Amino acid sequence: MAREDCGVPPGSLILLILRVLARGPLHGYAIAQRIAELSHDELRVEEGSLYPALQKALLKGWVKASPAVSQTGRQVREYRLTPLGEKRLGLERAEFRRVSRAIAAILESA
Amino acid sequence: MDTIREWLRRVWYLLNRRRLDALLREEMDAHRAEMGEPARFGNTLRLREEAQDVWGWRWLDHLSRDVSYSMRALARTPFFTAVAIVTLAFGVGANLVFFQIVNGLLLQPHPVTDPETLARFNRACCGRGEASSISSALPEPMADFVARRSGVLSAVLTRRSAELVLGLDGVDRVRTAFVSANWFDELGGTAALGRVFEAGDGVGAGTTGVLSFDFWQRHLAGRPDVLGRTIHLNDRPVTVVGVAAAAFPDVGLGSPDVWLPIEGADAFFDVGNGSADSWQSLVDVYGRFAPGLGVAAVREGLRSTLADLSRERPDQVRPDEWLEPLQASLRFMDASERRQVAGIVLVASALTLLVLLVAALDLGNLMLARAVTRVRELGVRSALGASRLRVMRYLMLDGILICVAGGAAGLVLSLVVMRSLVVLAALPRSLDLMPDWRTALVCFGGIALAALVVTVPAAWRVGRRDLALAVRDGGDRATSGLDSVRLRSVLTASQLAGCAILLVFAGQLARGLDRLSAGEIGFDYENVAVLDPSLPVFGLTPAAAFGYWADVRARVTASPEVEMAALVTNAPLGQMRSTSIYVSTPHLIVATLTVEPDFFDLMRIPIVAGRGFRPDDEPGTVAIVSRKVALETYGRLDVAGDRFPRDGGDRTIVGVAGDARLFMPNATGMGEAYGLLSTSAAADAVLLVRARIEVTRLPALMRRASRDALPHVTPVVRLMRMDFAERAQPVRVASAVAASIALLALALACIGVAGIVSFVASRRVKEIGIRLALGASSLAAVRAIVGGAVVTAALGALPGLGVGWLVGHLLAGEPFYAEPMDAWPYAAAALALLLAAGSAAAWPAWRLLRADPTRALRFD
Numbered sequence: 007m008a009r010e011d012c013g014v015p016p017g018s019l020i021l022l023i024l025r026v027l028a029r030g031p032l033h034g035y036a037i038a039q040r041i042a043e044l045s046h047d048e049l050r051v052e053e054g055s056l057y058p059a060l061q062k063a064l065l066k067g068w069v070k071a072s073p074a075v076s077q078t079g080r081q082v083r084e085y086r087l088t089p090l091g092e093k094r095l096g097l098e099r100a101e102f103r104r105v106s107r108a109i110a111a112i113l114e115s116a
Numbered sequence: 117m118d119t120i121r122e123w124l125r126r127v128w129y130l131l132n133r134r135r136l137d138a139l140l141r142e143e144m145d146a147h148r149a150e151m152g153e154p155a156r157f158g159n160t161l162r163l164r165e166e167a168q169d170v171w172g173w174r175w176l177d178h179l180s181r182d183v184s185y186s187m188r189a190l191a192r193t194p195f196f197t198a199v200a201i202v203t204l205a206f207g208v209g210a211n212l213v214f215f216q217i218v219n220g221l222l223l224q225p226h227p228v229t230d231p232e233t234l235a236r237f238n239r240a241c242c243g244r245g246e247a248s249s250i251s252s253a254l255p256e257p258m259a260d261f262v263a264r265r266s267g268v269l270s271a272v273l274t275r276r277s278a279e280l281v282l283g284l285d286g287v288d289r290v291r292t293a294f295v296s297a298n299w300f301d302e303l304g305g306t307a308a309l310g311r312v313f314e315a316g317d318g319v320g321a322g323t324t325g326v327l328s329f330d331f332w333q334r335h336l337a338g339r340p341d342v343l344g345r346t347i348h349l350n351d352r353p354v355t356v357v358g359v360a361a362a363a364f365p366d367v368g369l370g371s372p373d374v375w376l377p378i379e380g381a382d383a384f385f386d387v388g389n390g391s392a393d394s395w396q397s398l399v400d401v402y403g404r405f406a407p408g409l410g411v412a413a414v415r416e417g418l419r420s421t422l423a424d425l426s427r428e429r430p431d432q433v434r435p436d437e438w439l440e441p442l443q444a445s446l447r448f449m450d451a452s453e454r455r456q457v458a459g460i461v462l463v464a465s466a467l468t469l470l471v472l473l474v475a476a477l478d479l480g481n482l483m484l485a486r487a488v489t490r491v492r493e494l495g496v497r498s499a500l501g502a503s504r505l506r507v508m509r510y511l512m513l514d515g516i517l518i519c520v521a522g523g524a525a526g527l528v529l530s531l532v533v534m535r536s537l538v539v540l541a542a543l544p545r546s547l548d549l550m551p552d553w554r555t556a557l558v559c560f561g562g563i564a565l566a567a568l569v570v571t572v573p574a575a576w577r578v579g580r581r582d583l584a585l586a587v588r589d590g591g592d593r594a595t596s597g598l599d600s601v602r603l604r605s606v607l608t609a610s611q612l613a614g615c616a617i618l619l620v621f622a623g624q625l626a627r628g629l630d631r632l633s634a635g636e637i638g639f640d641y642e643n644v645a646v647l648d649p650s651l652p653v654f655g656l657t658p659a660a661a662f663g664y665w666a667d668v669r670a671r672v673t674a675s676p677e678v679e680m681a682a683l684v685t686n687a688p689l690g691q692m693r694s695t696s697i698y699v700s701t702p703h704l705i706v707a708t709l710t711v712e713p714d715f716f717d718l719m720r721i722p723i724v725a726g727r728g729f730r731p732d733d734e735p736g737t738v739a740i741v742s743r744k745v746a747l748e749t750y751g752r753l754d755v756a757g758d759r760f761p762r763d764g765g766d767r768t769i770v771g772v773a774g775d776a777r778l779f780m781p782n783a784t785g786m787g788e789a790y791g792l793l794s795t796s797a798a799a800d801a802v803l804l805v806r807a808r809i810e811v812t813r814l815p816a817l818m819r820r821a822s823r824d825a826l827p828h829v830t831p832v833v834r835l836m837r838m839d840f841a842e843r844a845q846p847v848r849v850a851s852a853v854a855a856s857i858a859l860l861a862l863a864l865a866c867i868g869v870a871g872i873v874s875f876v877a878s879r880r881v882k883e884i885g886i887r888l889a890l891g892a893s894s895l896a897a898v899r900a901i902v903g904g905a906v907v908t909a910a911l912g913a914l915p916g917l918g919v920g921w922l923v924g925h926l927l928a929g930e931p932f933y934a935e936p937m938d939a940w941p942y943a944a945a946a947l948a949l950l951l952a953a954g955s956a957a958a959w960p961a962w963r964l965l966r967a968d969p970t971r972a973l974r975f976d
Contacts, residue, residue, distance in 0.1 A: 053156070065125055065126065080149060081142070
């Protein structure tokens with residue numbers, strides 16, 4: 007069970023969505039579940055912020071949506087990563103690492 | 117590339133918004149269903165809105181909803197909406213009608229082929245002691261010389277206009293143009309039936325003619341078998357070879373009924389016993405510039421051509437003459453004509469714009485009141501998250517929608533008016549008065565201007581307020597001081613200023629109409645007929661012409677119907693052939709004409725100083741000037757014995773005649789100078805005949821006398837009062853239109869005055885109630901309410917009258933002849949404004965008193 011106060015850090019939701027989709031297409035609920043699962047329930051996506059982020063990714067051409075059927079038999083929309091999305095994922099990942107290193111360097115300084 | 121793709125995706129989202137929103141809703145519902153705790157999903161509507169924010173174009177979505185709301189709100193007040201739209205329709209329509217006339221007559225290029233390289237040529241020269249004189253017609257030998265010798269023109273076209281008698285009974289007359297064979301080809305004219313002129317037409321036996329489309333329809337019922345038919349003009353047979361296309365772009369506004377070849381023109385005026393002096397035969401000359409040449413090069417080339425002609429014929433052509441080209445692209449107007457027209461157009465367009473402004477100000481006042489009533493509603497919208505910009509948009513949309521609808525209605529109104537104008541004024545079909553891109557631009561500009569005036573005051577005043585207050589207290593504090601009397605008074609005063617300008621303008625035109633009365637124009641035209649034989653076209657020598665006139669006059673004056681007769685070179689109220697401007701009086705235009713001694717008695721023009729002409733006076737040595745000329749040139753009336761013109765003149769003034777507006781009855785700034793008619797000038801003369809009792813009996817008598825004297829001469833006989841009616845008609849029409857527009861603007865301003873007085877009265881109900889309870893009379897109460905409105909009217913009228921004075925100065929010349937120093941239009945405008953404003957204010961005041969304001973003291 008995820009902690010109640012463990013939201014996704016600001017600015018990193020797109021990175022997480024693209025990374026999760028890099029392993030294969032998923033629908034909205036499955037994306038939220040996969041993020042919680044891979045983070046060992048440390049990160050929980052607010053549904054409110056998931057769909058605007060997905061719409062942004064669609065608009066930018068990083069992902070594509072298509073109709074599908076979920077495991078529970080419901081009609082859903084499945085999102086898959088596009089080549090442009092893969093390129094974006096690489097950029098987001100590099101940027102996150104750069105910022106993390108910089109913050110770590112500050113925290114570990116005397 | 118990625119940016120372009122993203123932009124295309126955004127557009128696709130815009131076009132598929134509804135479907136995508138439905139998909140998103142389904143997707144969110146499916147997500148909620150998968151969740152163990154669906155309540156944790158949150159508000160689906162809010163989440164969908166946040167998702168849609170990412171798609172963009174929210175402003176368009178908001179705008180379409182706001183427009184829909186505004187339309188429903190306007191539909192709930194149909195009377196207000198209808199009145200507002202109709203008011204603006206008149207304002208925009210008036211501007212569009214005026215613009216379409218200007219567009220068709222001036223802005224659009226002349227419909228002839230390649231108007232930049234086609235020009236009409238005026239004969240110009242300068243002399244000593246006189247201003248430049250211009251003749252718009254050239255002698256035929258000059259035109260032939262230019263056609264043969266000039267290398268700067270690739271084609272020369274000639275034209276001579278005349279009125280010929282149609283048929284063998286001699287009753288109907290047709291407008292005829294004798295033209296060169298290349299006339300139609302060069303102008304781009306085609307035939308609707310048959311053919312147009314070719315080289316060789318008019319040479320040899322058999323005259324061919326081309327009919328105008330309108331003449332063919334009117335006189336020949338549009339019969340297709342008209343080709344090859346023979347019609348008789350001046351008793352000469354003419355074979356019809358073609359009918360010109362309906363939209364044939366002839367050079368002037370009016371199209372002739374029949375075109376005939378100029379090579380055969382003399383046959384229609386064959387006297388048989390006189391030698392024709394071809395230098396007296398004048399033609400209009402047009403030319404096509406040689407390829408690659410401009411106006412300056414053509415002018416210089418023709419200057420040297422005329423110099424060559426002057427060496428060959430020094431008796432006919434001065435060495436300093438030139439031919440001034442007037443291009444078709446400039447509507448054959450010279451620089452001074454263009455300046456004059458531009459000035460009139462500017463002033464007239466400012467006046468029509470004023471009508472639109474007055475209408476828009478009226479609406480602006482009403483929209484301001486309407487906006488105040490919406491403060492609470494706007495407060496609620498603001499509390500729900502509407503930005504200040506969006507609140508102002510709410511306020512402006514009503515006005516913008518009304519302005520767009522009013523503008524569209526104005527465009528339709530202008531189309532209807534233009535169609536009616538084309539039919540009623542029988543304008544030529546080649547004149548394109550239908551709307552084009554310029555008209556659309558003007559329409560859009562009118563709508564934009566109206567929208568600015570109508571919406572900005574309300575949006576500015578209300579939109580800046582703290583509308584959150586309205587939600588808490590129902591709008592009382594939020595509206596406090598909002599609907600200020602001052603702003604509404606400013607709007608009303610501006611309306612009244614606009615009305616004042618229009619009323620002054622209408623008054624000045626009405627005074628022009630006043631000057632048309634017999635007492636003002638200075639001569640009596642009622643019982644006078646004019647016999648005009650146009651003797652020069654018949655080739656009479658001066659002696660033969662003098663003999664003709666002696667014979668005709670003897671026959672005419674022998675009749676008991678005739679009181680007296682006199683010859684004159686220019687018939688009053690006819691075409692003014694000669695004017696001069698002298699160095700000493702540059703603002704005064706002097707119409708010059710030569711007359712017989714009996715002219716002044718015949719026209720009832722008094723001699724106010726000196727004497728009239730005597731039969732023993734030597735022509736060319738004596739002159740009579742009008743009162744205006746005497747006072748403005750010499751500063752006194754006793755000018756008998758002075759030289760005329762003042763600087764280096766060769767004539768002696770023998771008398772001063774009363775002012776007589778012989779050619780422009782409503783004109784100001786014109787005087788007259790008379791010379792004594794000589795035998796040699798008889799060929800150019802016309803005969804004026806005054807009837808003892810009934811002038812309608814004279815035309816038949818005069819035609820008979822002319823035929824008896826010379827059978828081949830076919831004169832035109834007309835009644836001078838018909839000429840007067842023709843001259844007066846445009847003045848009457850202009851006066852009526854200006855008065856209608858001014859009254860419309862005044863009615864709109866009265867609505868504004870009534871509105872503000874009602875508003876002021878409603879806010880002063882308690883105060884009025886207290887005054888009445890304390891013993892004030894009803895009259896005092898009315899004065900308290902109406903007094904403010906009258907002050908507003910006066911404050912608006914004063915600057916308006918000042919601008920009206922300026923407008924009068926700008927319109928002092930032709931064709932309006934306004935007199936800015938005439939006090940009557942200003943006094944009448946001020947009185948009309950104050951009376952109208954006072955009446956408009958009295959009605960709501962009276963209503964308030966009828967409703968018993970003292971009741972307001974009992975019931976809060």
